[in-house]
Amino acid sequence: MTETRERTLPTPGEVKPTQPTRRPARRRVTRGSSIGSQVGTISALFIATLYFVTPIYWLLVSATKGTGTLFNSFGLWFKDPQLGQNLRDTFNYSGHIFLRWLANSLIYAVGGAIGATLIAAAAGYALAKYTFRGREALFSCVLAGVMLPSTALALPLYLMASKVGMLDTYWAVLLPNFVSPFGVYLMRVYAASAVPDEILAAARIDGAGEIRIFFSVALRLMTPAVVTVSLFQFVAIWNNYFLPLVMLTHESLFPSSLGLVLWDSQADRAPGLYVLTVTGTAVSVVILIAAILSLQRFWRSGLTLGALK
């Protein structure tokens, strides 16, 4: 599949990646769409929106309630709001542990995303641009890695980490997340079309070393794929629960998801924790959704990388 792509490399004249033609304007052709079909379509989209947004709205409303009103008032409307109080309680609880959890989430997700992206870009570029024996065999291993469920790795990784004494460290969660087979796959597909051989040849004639060419020429041409892979990895790590769950026992190393489930599991005995769990969940959701929506345009440009073959 990638073979055919390499043969259809752009000629020196058109070095831009072979992106499909963009539509000239955002507004669609509305010809041939009756009022009836417009109303039907928009109603359907609106109902779907209610489904996706209502739980988040409920969470935000609930984050303003105290223990009493949380359980004894209609969930979709405000009752005696006390958001400031809840936020203070959540962040002050147990020596600002929640702040620590949020910071840990950021460390794992940002660190893992940067590491995984650089490593995947280097491997994907090498697989796309250097010919050597065993290249396709290596790439098949990468594809097999894509199919492997990550939760199947968590248990043996735990056992291995305990053997080398790495349990309960930042590295136990960070290092496994540096490996993204799907990232390598996307990088190879993208580098094959976005990094023309002619530019590499020109850089070589100018006397640039191979590694320097990768960092100063290829990596720049691969920017859309770099952004996409790092975002994929960021969200995958932020959302991953199994790996930190088995690797960490000290609360001070927990990411926010692990910490919030801990609070939730203790709320039976300490009902005040329900309010903290709900408020903490709301804070964590607001942060992540804000990050995702503000970066959404990068997602869209990169998402078809894997599918367009």
Add this chain to the structure above:
Amino acid sequence: MQASASTQHVRRHPAARSRRRAAVILLVPFFAMFVGFFVAPIGYAVYQSLFRVHLSETLGIGGGQTTVFAGLQNYTRSFADARFVASVGRIVLFAVVEVPVMIFFAVILGLLLDSASARWPGFFRSAFFAPYGVPGVIASLMWGFLYLPSLSPVVDILGWFGLHPDFLGSGLTLWSIANIVTWSFAGYNVLVVTAQLKSISPDLIESATIDGAGQWKIARYVKLPLARPAIILATVFTIIGSLQLFAEPLVLQLIDNHVSPTYTPNLSAYNEAFQYNDYNYAAAQSVIVAVLAMILSFAFLKFTQRNGSDA
């Protein structure tokens, strides 16, 4: 033979040698870590699954544990364990329902967003995509609250209509979990589908319109076939994700006693390892989940390839 020929080749071209060295430098970080964190754990899990801990009854505290080779005993034990077999059956049932529902839902929403009748596609796309930013455990905590009769506005509202569903009852639990998964990932799949639909040439849609095709026909006969690669990609990831089901039941078991410790294969493996310290048995169960996911993904890909060549 080939090796000596290529070293000669390298000697003649210093540029080729520097390229070879660069390729190695660029490939080593990934593949070293791939071996360390993918190949080795799987190998280790397979190895561990072939052993078992033998407890000698004569000794009390302070020992009496020896690890002995067990062959395929952990696997035969897994398949003889009614609860584990039930968990595999449950997860396959879950995937059989969840995958088509998820893909159908995502494709319909994707086509609606892309259709000429849609307004504010950016707003709707963002609304659908937002739940993807909510981690699975957080989504489960949230929906868990929404399923609890004492807290849930959904239960309140349904009550006005005389409906009293028990979202955490034995019959509905699995589908309550399916709802959480659909809610979390449908928007992501919608985005994958619409990204592919956007790459369709407007000229193609234009000429289909001139030929008199209505919106429904354009969606069915032009857009849907061209969105195929994105749909296949989304399906494979949904299959793999469904079989890995773990965080959602783990969180729901806090409030729903129908979620047993062996509700899904992953949950079962987790509990075997951390509740009963039976790492060998847990390793066998992990291997079974991984093999099942790979078989189903490959089977699906083969199926689409064969169907694709027919079309």
